[in-house]
Amino acid sequence: MSAAAETVSDNAQQIAVEVDNVTKIYPGGVEALNDMTIHFPKGELTSLLGPSGCGKTTLLKIIAGLLKPTAGKVKVNGVDVTGPGKERAFVFQDFALMPWASVIRNAAFGLELQGMNKSEREAIAEKYIDIVGLKGYENLYPHELSGGMRQRVGLARALAVNAEVLLMDEPFSAVDEQTRRKFQEDILEVVDDEQKTFIFVTHSIEEAVYVSQSIALLLPRPSRVSEIIRPDIRRDISPDAIRRDPVYLDIVERIWQGLRTYVE
Amino acid sequence: MSSFLIHPLTLRLVSVVIAFGTWEYLGRIPISPAFPTFLETMSALWGMLMDGSMISVYPATFQPLLIGLIISSILGIACGVFMGLNHKAEWFGAPVFIVLQSAPLAALIPLLTFAYGIGLTSKIITVCIMSMPVIVLNAYTAVRHTPTSMIEMGESYLGSRRQIIMKIIIPAASPIIYAGLRLGAAMGFIGAILAELLITPTGIGDLITYNQSIAEYDKMYAAIFSIMVFAVLFIEILERTEYIFFRPDKRVTQ
Ligand SMILES: Nc1ncnc2c1ncn2[C@@H]1O[C@H](COP(=O)(O)OP(=O)(O)OP(=O)(O)O)[C@@H](O)[C@H]1O
Numbered sequence: 314m315s316a317a318a319e320t321v322s323d324n325a326q327q328i329a330v331e332v333d334n335v336t337k338i339y340p341g342g343v344e345a346l347n348d349m350t351i352h353f354p355k356g357e358l359t360s361l362l363g364p365s366g367c368g369k370t371t372l373l374k375i376i377a378g379l380l381k382p383t384a385g386k387v388k389v390n391g392v393d394v395t396g397p398g399k400e401r402a403f404v405f406q407d408f409a410l411m412p413w414a415s416v417i418r419n420a421a422f423g424l425e426l427q428g429m430n431k432s433e434r435e436a437i438a439e440k441y442i443d444i445v446g447l448k449g450y451e452n453l454y455p456h457e458l459s460g461g462m463r464q465r466v467g468l469a470r471a472l473a474v475n476a477e478v479l480l481m482d483e484p485f486s487a488v489d490e491q492t493r494r495k496f497q498e499d500i501l502e503v504v505d506d507e508q509k510t511f512i513f514v515t516h517s518i519e520e521a522v523y524v525s526q527s528i529a530l531l532l533p534r535p536s537r538v539s540e541i542i543r544p545d546i547r548r549d550i551s552p553d554a555i556r557r558d559p560v561y562l563d564i565v566e567r568i569w570q571g572l573r574t575y576v577e
Numbered sequence: 578m579s580s581f582l583i584h585p586l587t588l589r590l591v592s593v594v595i596a597f598g599t600w601e602y603l604g605r606i607p608i609s610p611a612f613p614t615f616l617e618t619m620s621a622l623w624g625m626l627m628d629g630s631m632i633s634v635y636p637a638t639f640q641p642l643l644i645g646l647i648i649s650s651i652l653g654i655a656c657g658v659f660m661g662l663n664h665k666a667e668w669f670g671a672p673v674f675i676v677l678q679s680a681p682l683a684a685l686i687p688l689l690t691f692a693y694g695i696g697l698t699s700k701i702i703t704v705c706i707m708s709m710p711v712i713v714l715n716a717y718t719a720v721r722h723t724p725t726s727m728i729e730m731g732e733s734y735l736g737s738r739r740q741i742i743m744k745i746i747i748p749a750a751s752p753i754i755y756a757g758l759r760l761g762a763a764m765g766f767i768g769a770i771l772a773e774l775l776i777t778p779t780g781i782g783d784l785i786t787y788n789q790s791i792a793e794y795d796k797m798y799a800a801i802f803s804i805m806v807f808a809v810l811f812i813e814i815l816e817r818t819e820y821i822f823f824r825p826d827k828r829v830t831q
């Protein structure tokens with residue numbers, strides 16, 4: 314790593330989120346992030362890929378304003394982050410649904426906290442519940458849903474507040490392979506349609522290559538950005554063709570080679 | 578058939594029948610002349626209900642009991658929640674209630690009567706001393722154990738402190754708060770009877786002591802039995818209110 318910022322994109326592009334020299338040491342003494350610098354371009358989906366424990370959730374929570382960095386600073390649209398903000402929404406790794414609230418109340422909860430009236434917020438939540446494929450489940454409670462369905466409620470809640478930056482912590486980890494593929498295609502559509510910036514944590518190399526404009530490979534001990542990869546795979550062909558595309562397969566293989574030393 | 582056998586209601590009924598059967602059996606041995614059988618107790622209960630001697634004493638018992646329980650619930654939950662939210666309050670409050678919880682009540686009662694006399698006040702305080710610690714400590718533990726990610730969720734969607742407490746922390750804590758309320762209510766019933774046995778004999782406590790002194794053990798046990806029935810009913814009602822007010826999700830599966 315040099316002193317220069319690890320910008321994940323060519324310089325012409327606008328930067329939505331800047332993470333500059335961020336270090337995070339937890340009270341127990343664990344150094345989760347060490348002098349990390351990474352910039353996320355506007356309107357793109359950037360994946361954070363790396364072995365378990367390398368600080369992906371920590372980084373995401375610092376960007377969300379839920380954790381204070383020990384050193385360094387984060388800017389969103391050029392403004393310093395001092396806490397959570399309206400322009401950012403978070404999808405939690407463990408869903409963080411309220412067990413006592415129905416699907417629709419959970420999905421509308423961000424709007425409820427903003428003080429929007431009930432009929433208005435439920436109409437919006439309804440729309441996103443439909444988008445994530447949970448139409449008809451509005452009045453069930455989280456314990457009546459599968460893990461994948463719960464995750465989609467968390468996704469609907471994040472989409473409903475219409476934030477510019479979506480911070481997604483392994484949003485598809487509890488979803489079966491078929492649903493996952495459908496989700497990946499859906500997310501590509503959302504990225505295309507809405508000018509939103511996505512920061513997306515995943516454990517799946519294939520998923521990262523398939524959905525991202527750029528991939529930041531994070532490595533532990535000490536935690537750092539080891540490489541930024543822009544997959545630049547063809548998007549004009551069918552999803553299945555992409556998955557057989559030699560360029561796609563090459564990138565998957567290259568990332569795997571970079572990570573395997575940390576897995577073995 | 579087998580689903581009937583393991584139905585919760587069947588199981589409850591079986592457990593009640595076993596308990597009363599054992600009572601009847603032990604009474605018939607008899608293990609002590611002062612221990613009446615279940616059926617003798619029930620017929621005494623029936624007699625006392627019919628001649629009004631039982632119903633007339635209950636207001637005297639319920640007055641300190643209900644006032645005490647209401648005070649302990651409101652004050653106890655407020656203290657517990659506050660202690661759960663605020664470290665300074667925790668350091669100050671937790672030791673007080675832990676000591677109170679294990680305090681020997683019988684030793685405190687002379688102090689109480691010395692300070693507040695032998696009237697209603699002392700009895701209300703007795704009920705509170707018995708029921709409040711467990712309510713406070715449960716509420717405090719419950720608030721302390723709200724899942725972090727749920728609070729972070731509230732913060733990330735810009736909930737105010739007040740919204741996070743009212744919409745997230747309290748509902749998340751309500752099952753354990755209610756467990757504390759149920760235990761506290763049971764302790765409060767014990768406290769009310771103890772107060773009547775140790776301070777001045779009134780109400781159901783008077784009925785117990787009086788019948789014991791004239792060796793009418795079936796009536797004495799009938800009085801004890803009746804207060805237990807009230808305690809169970811009261812706790813059952815309390816549980817319902819939780820489902821209604823805080824946890825609609827639990828009602829679905831009931
Ligand atoms: N609240 C905390 N207190 C102390 N240490 C923590 C805390 N949260 C995380 N850590 C430590 O910080 C490091 C990074 O954790 P983090 O959760 O960011 O990893 P991650 O990359 O998201 O892992 P995973 O892929 O398994 O979700 C880990 O070593 C972890 O033990």
Ligand SMILES: [Mg+2]
Pocket residue numbers: 369370371406482
């Ligand atoms: Mg994580």
